[in-house]
Amino acid sequence: MIKTIKLRDAVGMKLAHDITEIRPGEFKGAAFHKGHTVCNEDLCRLQKLGKNHLYIIDLEDDEIHENKAAAIMAEALAGKGVVWKNEPREGKIGLKADRDGLLIVNVSALAAFNMIEEVMCATLHNHTLVKAGELVAATRAIPLVMKRVPIERAAAIAAQGGGVVSVHLLRQGKAGLIITGNEVYQGLIEDRFAPILTRKLTDLGCEVDRISFAPDDTEIIRQAICAHIERGCDLILLSGGMSVDPDDVTRKGIRLSGAHEIHYGAAALPGAMFLVAYVGKVPLIGVPACGLHHRTTVLDLVLPRILAGEKIGKKELAFLGHGGLCRNCPECMYPNCSFGKGS
Numbered sequence: 001m002i003k004t005i006k007l008r009d010a011v012g013m014k015l016a017h018d019i020t021e022i023r024p025g026e027f028k029g030a031a032f033h034k035g036h037t038v039c040n041e042d043l044c045r046l047q048k049l050g051k052n053h054l055y056i057i058d059l060e061d062d063e064i065h066e067n068k069a070a071a072i073m074a075e076a077l078a079g080k081g082v083v084w085k086n087e088p089r090e091g092k093i094g095l096k097a098d099r100d101g102l103l104i105v106n107v108s109a110l111a112a113f114n115m116i117e118e119v120m121c122a123t124l125h126n127h128t129l130v131k132a133g134e135l136v137a138a139t140r141a142i143p144l145v146m147k148r149v150p151i152e153r154a155a156a157i158a159a160q161g162g163g164v165v166s167v168h169l170l171r172q173g174k175a176g177l178i179i180t181g182n183e184v185y186q187g188l189i190e191d192r193f194a195p196i197l198t199r200k201l202t203d204l205g206c207e208v209d210r211i212s213f214a215p216d217d218t219e220i221i222r223q224a225i226c227a228h229i230e231r232g233c234d235l236i237l238l239s240g241g242m243s244v245d246p247d248d249v250t251r252k253g254i255r256l257s258g259a260h261e262i263h264y265g266a267a268a269l270p271g272a273m274f275l276v277a278y279v280g281k282v283p284l285i286g287v288p289a290c291g292l293h294h295r296t297t298v299l300d301l302v303l304p305r306i307l308a309g310e311k312i313g314k315k316e317l318a319f320l321g322h323g324g325l326c327r328n329c330p331e332c333m334y335p336n337c338s339f340g341k342g343s
Contacts, residue, residue: 011039082098106161113157116150119150121139175208267324
């Protein structure tokens with residue numbers, strides 16, 4: 001129950017909630033915090049904040065204050081690699097990454113949570129690379145006082161499966177590169193793929209163990225794949241030979257190497273002729289030629305997920321379609337753009 005009292009009668013009382021001050025373009029935050037004891041000097045400022053009345057809360061047994069509600073929800077929402085402090089500000093609690101890694105959001109659980117009346121949680125996009133200490137989600141109960149039942153229901157939804165938001169470490173993999181194509185193998189043109197792929201891998205903490213070159217010959221490509229696996233590579237990237245030309249035989253070489261679950265084609269541009277396959281547990285990634293011409297492609301969307309331990313199949317490649325169209329901005333701003341943000 002909330003009781004209203006006039007501002008002039010509020011001297012000596014403790015505030016039941018944070019009181020927000022907004023100065024457009026300058027500041028938004030708590031002018032007074034919950035528990036502050038109102039004194040005469042505060043009255044003028046409170047009036048300037050539009051407060052002519054203040055409130056005393058006398059909770060019923062089935063009611064809960066916004067700060068306690070936020071703590072219950074934060075505890076349920078936080079999965080592995082996510083931390084929070086029971087220090088609500090204006091009724092909100094932020095959840096932060098406790099490690100560098102890939103943010104994983106249980107999108108369906110988040111939607112079910114937000115369908116509960118009078119609660120909310122907002123997150124960064126699923127599959128966002130984050131740093132330790134970065135804010136990844138925030139939650140609050142929307143009213144100052146609410147019934148306990150919706151809070152408990154929302155918390156139960158969030159807690160299923162170990163929370164709604166988690167941060168997965170990227171595996172420090174040992175990668176092999178196979179650059180295919182007669183023109184590079186025969187020295188007719190200089191290879192430009194290996195430096196690009198090496199940089200993408202090392203930026204994610206991987207070691208490039210070996211770079212090999214192969215002509216458009218299925219048997220040599222097969223042998224190169226097997227040689228990388230025998231050296232202990234736990235990730236292999238192949239460039240070239242991913243298009244539909246008859247002499248693009250890289251896919252056949254991958255198949256001959258014993259690969260299974262071969263998935264060719266991704267619902268993303270640039271990168272539609274992308275390939276993912278597995279030889280045992282070793283992922284093979286076929287990188288189409290667009291990787292030479294575009295700074296960001298479907299590879300940048302999928303590679304962190306593979307390093308975070310996700311198995312990529314037809315469904316995952318299909319779901320890239322929503323948000324998978326690059327806008328080809330004159331200056332690439334990825335990852336601070338919409339590319340890949342719908343999946």
